[in-house]
Amino acid sequence: xxxxxxxxxxxxxxTLLVIITIAFFMMRLAPGGPFDREKQLPPEIEANIxxxxxxDKPIHEQYLDxxxxxxxxxxxxxxxxxxxxVTDLIMTGFPVSLRLGLYAILIAVVFGVTAGTIAxxxxxxxxxxxxxxxxxxxxxxxxxxxxxxxxxxxxxxxSLLPVAGWGDGAFKYQILPVITLALPQIAYISxxxxxxxxxxxxxxxxxxxxxxxxxxxxxxxxxxxRGGLLPVVSYLGPATAAVITGSVVxxxxxxxxxxxxxxxxxxxxxDYPVVMGVVIFxxxxxxxxxxxxxxxxxxxxxRVKVE
Amino acid sequence: MKNLLRCVGKRWGTAAVFAVLMTVVATxxxxxxxxxxxxxxxxxxxxxxxxxxxxxxxxxxxMYIGLTTENPKAEPVPGVAESWTISEDxxxxxxxxRECVWSDGTPMTAHDFVYSMQRILLPETAAEYxxxxxxxxxxxxxxxxxxxADTLAVKAIDDRTLEIKLTGPxxxxxxxxTHYTAYPVPKHVIDKVGKEWTKPENMxxxxxxxxxxxxxxxHVKLTKNDKYWDAGSVALDNLTFYTQxxxxxxxxxxxxxxxxxxxxxxxxxxDWLRKNMPEETRxxxxxxxxxYPINSSVEPFTDARVRNALSMAVNREAxxxxxxxxxxxAAYSFVPPGVxxxxxxxxxxxxxxxxxxxxxxxxxxxxxxxxxxxxxLSFTLRYNTSENHKxxxxxxxxxxxxxxxxxxLFNSEVKVHYADLKxxxxxxxxxGWIADYNDAQNFLYLLESRTGANNYGxxxxxxxxxxxxxxxxxxxxxxxxxxMRKAESLAMADQPVIPIYHYVSKNLVAKNVVGFEDxxxxxxxxxxxxxx
Numbered sequence: 151x152x153x154x155x156x157x158x159x160x161x162x163x164x165t166l167l168v169i170i171t172i173a174f175f176m177m178r179l180a181p182g183g184p185f186d187r188e189k190q191l192p193p194e195i196e197a198n199i200x201x202x203x204x205x206d207k208p209i210h211e212q213y214l215d216x217x218x219x220x221x222x223x224x225x226x227x228x229x230x231x232x233x234x235x236v237t238d239l240i241m242t243g244f245p246v247s248l249r250l251g252l253y254a255i256l257i258a259v260v261f262g263v264t265a266g267t268i269a270x271x272x273x274x275x276x277x278x279x280x281x282x283x284x285x286x287x288x289x290x291x292x293x294x295x296x297x298x299x300x301x302x303x304x305x306x307x308x309s310l311l312p313v314a315g316w317g318d319g320a321f322k323y324q325i326l327p328v329i330t331l332a333l334p335q336i337a338y339i340s341x342x343x344x345x346x347x348x349x350x351x352x353x354x355x356x357x358x359x360x361x362x363x364x365x366x367x368x369x370x371x372x373x374x375x376r377g378g379l380l381p382v383v384s385y386l387g388p389a390t391a392a393v394i395t396g397s398v399v400x401x402x403x404x405x406x407x408x409x410x411x412x413x414x415x416x417x418x419x420x421d422y423p424v425v426m427g428v429v430i431f432x433x434x435x436x437x438x439x440x441x442x443x444x445x446x447x448x449x450x451x452x453r454v455k456v457e
Numbered sequence: 458m459k460n461l462l463r464c465v466g467k468r469w470g471t472a473a474v475f476a477v478l479m480t481v482v483a484t485x486x487x488x489x490x491x492x493x494x495x496x497x498x499x500x501x502x503x504x505x506x507x508x509x510x511x512x513x514x515x516x517x518x519x520m521y522i523g524l525t526t527e528n529p530k531a532e533p534v535p536g537v538a539e540s541w542t543i544s545e546d547x548x549x550x551x552x553x554x555r556e557c558v559w560s561d562g563t564p565m566t567a568h569d570f571v572y573s574m575q576r577i578l579l580p581e582t583a584a585e586y587x588x589x590x591x592x593x594x595x596x597x598x599x600x601x602x603x604x605x606a607d608t609l610a611v612k613a614i615d616d617r618t619l620e621i622k623l624t625g626p627x628x629x630x631x632x633x634x635t636h637y638t639a640y641p642v643p644k645h646v647i648d649k650v651g652k653e654w655t656k657p658e659n660m661x662x663x664x665x666x667x668x669x670x671x672x673x674x675x676h677v678k679l680t681k682n683d684k685y686w687d688a689g690s691v692a693l694d695n696l697t698f699y700t701q702x703x704x705x706x707x708x709x710x711x712x713x714x715x716x717x718x719x720x721x722x723x724x725x726x727x728d729w730l731r732k733n734m735p736e737e738t739r740x741x742x743x744x745x746x747x748x749y750p751i752n753s754s755v756e757p758f759t760d761a762r763v764r765n766a767l768s769m770a771v772n773r774e775a776x777x778x779x780x781x782x783x784x785x786x787a788a789y790s791f792v793p794p795g796v797x798x799x800x801x802x803x804x805x806x807x808x809x810x811x812x813x814x815x816x817x818x819x820x821x822x823x824x825x826x827x828x829x830x831x832x833x834l835s836f837t838l839r840y841n842t843s844e845n846h847k848x849x850x851x852x853x854x855x856x857x858x859x860x861x862x863x864x865x866l867f868n869s870e871v872k873v874h875y876a877d878l879k880x881x882x883x884x885x886x887x888x889g890w891i892a893d894y895n896d897a898q899n900f901l902y903l904l905e906s907r908t909g910a911n912n913y914g915x916x917x918x919x920x921x922x923x924x925x926x927x928x929x930x931x932x933x934x935x936x937x938x939x940x941m942r943k944a945e946s947l948a949m950a951d952q953p954v955i956p957i958y959h960y961v962s963k964n965l966v967a968k969n970v971v972g973f974e975d976x977x978x979x980x981x982x983x984x985x986x987x988x989x
Contacts, residue, residue: 181872181873181876181877182870182871182872182873182874182875182876183872183876184872185585186871186872186873186875186876186879187871187872187875188871188875188888188889188890189509189890189911190875190878190879190909190910190911191585191588191910192588192909193909193910194580194597194600194601194602195583195584195585195587195588195600197580197601198580198581198582198583198584198587198600198602199583199585201580201583202581202583203583230501231499231501231502231673232501232502232504232507233501233502233503233504233507233652233655233656234673238673239673242672242673243673243674298705298706298709301706301709302709305709305710305713306709306712306713309713312710312713312715313706313709313710313712313713313715314701314706314707314709314710314715315675315676315699315701315710315715316672316675316676401674402701402702402703402706403703403705403706404706405674405675405699405701405703405706406675407672407673407674407675408674411674418870418871418872419872420872
């Protein structure tokens with residue numbers, strides 16, 4: 151298994167290189183540059199700034215320089231946050247996004263799997279319809295509606311929680327962002343679990359297990375769930391990557407200092423190094439999480455052998 | 458020159474009395490506390506030489522104090538300089554500095570200012586706003602790498618005397634010195650720690666507040682600097698700036714009492730705010746113009762009749778009253794009202810003509826230029842993506858339709874929009890300008906042919922250019938403003954730009970905040986503010 155993991159990681163290097171190259175040149179192809187704005191800069195000042203960031207060099211030199219720098223672990227300065235490097239920004243933002251994301255995923259798995267399983271076992275019951283209605287609602291209400299709504303109700307009307315802000319990072323500041331992040335995930339996971347559990351419960355090995363006279367609880371927990379969770383596990387890989395890298399909407403509305411906003415704002419600001427930094431970071435995360443998912447798969451599904 | 462001194466003297470007289478009163482009120486009744494301010498965005502930097510936005514100014518302006526500084530009305534008052542003399546030709550300023558220290562106890566001297574002004578102008582500093590100081594002799598040459606730092610005409614005569622020579626008499630120079638580009642920065646710290654000097658553990662200031670904590674994308678915390686020379690009259694102990702951009706979220710935080718002052722609010726909230734928070738909602742004239750430059754270098758917009766027709770057909774009152782509804786002023790001049798030393802900006806001649814007649818006249822002008830029902834004028838109106846810009850553009854296009862003009866809308870994100878405007882790749886477009894300092898020249902230079910990219914429409918009128926050049930070397934304030942007014946009236950007759958409205962500042966200020974004064978530059982120094 152260890153050799154497999156190492157092999158997978160090594161094969162990720164060319165993938166990363168392709169991603170870096172495409173992102174680098176696509177970013178430069180986008181019209182408008184990092185220093186275009188309402189108040190245009192005098193040409194001599196623009197020249198000073200371009201020189202300061204090595205943007206006056208030919209693009210292939212910039213590309214090679216960039217590759218050399220990232221090998222050394224230097225992701226460059228941000229053009230928008232002048233007092234911070236890209237590494238600073240990711241290193242201060244990621245722990246926050248990671249914490250919120252992990253809470254959200256944890257909550258989503260616990261509630262989603264439980265609700266989905268019960269719904270599957272009591273197929274077409276009132277509970278089933280309730281869960282599925284809730285899931286549909288969770289999926290169709292976008293977070294830019296849910297977040298202000300929660301802030302309005304719990305922050306402004308009820309005054310139970312802060313409307314927004316991070317303060318010292320205390321628990322009360324995390325509740326609303328985590329709920330907003332978790333709701334759609336609960337919805338997806340419960341639907342996925344229900345769907346696959348319904349299928350598994352009707353399969354031959356479950357009939358065999360029941361025929362052996364096993365208690366229904368053991369049939370469900372030991373036999374059915376193992377197979378029923380497979381689609382959830384493969385969904386969790388990319389979903390976890392998406393959730394722990396933050397969300398620009400949730401961070402903007404709740405003023406959370408995560409890294410989600412760098413994905414969008416970096417691109418809008420043409421902050422090339424920030425965009426490159428987060429693209430690489432995100433790519434590495436996805437590669438790692440997919441590997442983890444595949445390893446878990448091997449453990450959950452006897453038909454899959456990690457070799 | 459006398460005029461200037463008298464004028465400045467008078468302003469400062471009242472200002473001084475006012476400042477003293479403010480201080481007495483502030484310290485006597487309500488000392489202490491933390492003020493929570495929502496700025497409009499994350500500061501790009503806290504290095505005054507690297508910032509360029511009003512939201513950064515709201516923070517660094519209470520950390521550093523220049524030779525002059527602002528009073529609560531944003532008028533210039535003595536800062537580190539306690540007095541000065543101005544030469545007869547208005548070009549040499551000699552400042553006497555007060556005895557004061559940096560927040561680490563190091564004495565401040567005139568050499569700090571020499572260093573700072575050289576630093577912002579050095580090409581390797583790559584300061585975006587360095588051109589604001591080009592009025593100083595040798596500044597432009599230094600900034601473009603053509604001269605050495607010591608050629609800059611900022612000299613320390615001794616530790617407490619500083620001399621600055623200008624390229625021309627600039628009556629706005631004392632106001633300009635309140636700007637963050639002219640703030641002193643601590644050489645002794647920068648020499649030691651380099652780029653890291655803006656980190657809380659290193660940052661040394663000369664103003665009333667110093668940096669405690671800065672978490673990007675959430676907040677900046679400042680605390681009182683006891684070494685500030687006037688620390689006794691500073692009421693608030695701490696300042697917290699929330700850098701959240703989402704205005705709707707900020708407004709909710711304000712309602713929930715998590716924020717005391719929120720700069721700017723979403724225009725679409727105005728009806729709700731007027732109804733529910735009339736006292737907290739502060740709207741005041743702001744020194745900026747929202748306008749549509751017309752590309753005078755492409756057909757048919759080379760024809761002044763076409764440009765005038767387009768401008769006449771815009772019903773500005775309908776835009777400010779029905780579309781925006783936040784108290785903006787309909788603009789018939791390029792320079793907004795209320796600019797220092799520039800009473801009564803030159804307006805378009807047809808301002809008072811009834812709108813129906815204006816529409817008729819516009820049609821006639823278009824017909825003269827060869828456009829009519831069979832051959833309608835058609836072009837593209839560009840704007841940068843924003844709800845407000847869209848609403849205004851839709852309204853304007855329908856007003857043009859009424860005179861038989863077909864304009865198509867085209868929007869793009871802000872970076873693309875301005876990159877294309879810079880290239881002159883547009884016909885008619887949306888633009889805006891907020892003054893850097895309180896002077897008509899800061900608006901009118903946008904229409905000079907030597908200005909380059911910021912003159913988006915490539916307007917070039919030799920007569921206009923000459924008047925602006927003459928104004929630059931005139932020290933008599935009345936004559937200078939007369940020249941600029943003449944220049945503006947030429948431009949208003951040519952209409953290379955369609956002024957649409959003059960901005961207003963929009964703030965939410967909690968009822969317990971004392972000393973927050975609305976002013977045309979929307980600059981509020983927190984050292985004058987207190988909580989009750």
